[in-house]
Amino acid sequence: MSDELEILRRRLERDLPASIHAALTAYARFTADEPPADAKGFAAWHAAAKAALGHVESSVKLLRWAGGEAETAATTDDGLAALLSQARDAIERLEETEEP
Secondary structure (H helix, E strand, C coil), rough: CCCHHHHHHHHHHHHHHHHHHHHHHHHHHHHHHHCCHHHHHHHHHHCCCCCCCHHHHHHHHHHHCCCCCCCHHHHHHHHHHHHHHHHHHHHHHHHHHHHH
């Protein structure tokens, strides 16, 4: 493995957990508010929520690649997977209640 790639892996291992936590915190704050009642506003809110989940999911995959500690990563992944599942379920329920 090249030195640059190893440096990148170590940097990601160091920085990504805090970034993932910040993204989840921001997502929780964002989705705690009621979505807009109008269709256009709701669609934008929904797209933003889905994008945030995608960002978290990609970051978790990148952290796995970086080779974080196996036990810690597995525990974190289980928690993140559960959170992502709950968030997706909540978005689906909102979609169902908003559809005409």
